[in-house]
Amino acid sequence: MSRRKIVFAIILIVAYIPILGLLASNKVEPKISGIPFLWVYCTLWSIATFILLCLTYIVDKVMK
16 A cells, blocks of 8 residues: 555544544533534534545645
């Protein structure tokens, strides 16, 4: 497997780790600034996943 594919795999695996955390964070009572914790968790990981996918795109352009 090429080095480029290994880098892609690592970045994309990191992007899917939050799915495992949903089971532990599915709580309505804890709130952050009046917003349920689960909503905050999903929003932050959506942004983080976007950033990781942008990083994958940049790595793809640099490693060609």
